[in-house]
Amino acid sequence: MVRVKGCVVDDFNWLVDLLKSTPEDKIPRILIFFRNIDKLSDAFAYVTVKSGKIFGEVDSNIAMFHLNTLAYRKKLILADLGRKDGALKVIFCSSSLSMGMNLSNIEYVIHYGPPLTAEAFFQESGRAGREKDIRCYSILLTYSHMLSGCKPDEIMKKYSKSESGCLRNILLAKFQSSKPEGQPHCCMRCDSDIDCPVLTMIDNSFESSITESYSDDSVASVGSVESLLILCINM
Secondary structure: OEEEOOOHHHHOHHHHHHHHHOOHHHOOEEEEEEOOHHHHHHHHHHHHHHHOOOEOEOOOOEEEEOOOOOHHHHHHHHHHHOOOOOOOOEEEEOHHHOOOOOOOOEEEEEEEOOOOOHHHHHHHHOOOOOOOOOOOEEEEEEEHHHHHHHOOOHHHHHHHHOOOOOHHHHHHHHHOOOOOOOOOOOEOOOOOOOOOHHHHHHHHHOHHHOOOOOOHHHHHOOOOOEEEEEEEOOO
C-alpha cells in the first residue's frame, strides 16, 4: 500500500516531472477523473503552468474536459482522443468523459477520489484497454475527507480503504462474481512485480511522505494522507 499527501499541488508533482522529463512520443496517454470541479481546475492550472503546455497551443499535450467545457473545445478534444497519434497526452476530466466516447490508446485511468459506485468505477476504467497490445492500469487515489464528502457506496468504500485481498474481487462482489481462475494480470495485490511506470514516479515523488496507517479519525483532518490502488484493466 502506498500512502501519499492530500494536496492537489503535491499530488501532481509526479505528473509535471513526467511531462518535462519524458520525450513526447514516450509519454503515455492518461485520463484523470475528478469528483470536484474546483480540484480539477486547480490541478489542471498547476500542471499547465509547471509544464507550460495547453491544448490548442503549439506543442500542447494537456486538456481539461467537463460539463462546462465549451462545445467546440469538446469536439477538438474528442477528435484528438479518437486518434492513436493524437497530440493529447493528459486529460483532466469529470465523469462527462466516462460514457459513450470512443477513445484511443489510453494507458492509464487515474481516479482522483472514488466514484459513487462500482459501476461508475468500471465505466471510467473502461476508457482504457481498448488496444490489446498495450498494458493498461486503473489507479484510484483517495484522500480521507473525500470518502466522507462524496459518500460512495459500501463496495467503493471497502475498495478505497482496503488493506489486503484481491482488489478485483472486492469490486466484483457487487455483482456476485469473482475473477477467473488463473487470470494472468489482476491488481497490485495479486501481481507483486506489477510493471507500472506511473506508480514508480508517484512513489519517487512522495517517498518522504509514505506512511503505513489509515484511520477513520483522519476524515476530519486537513491535508490528510491518501492511498493509491492499482487495478490492471486489460488481461
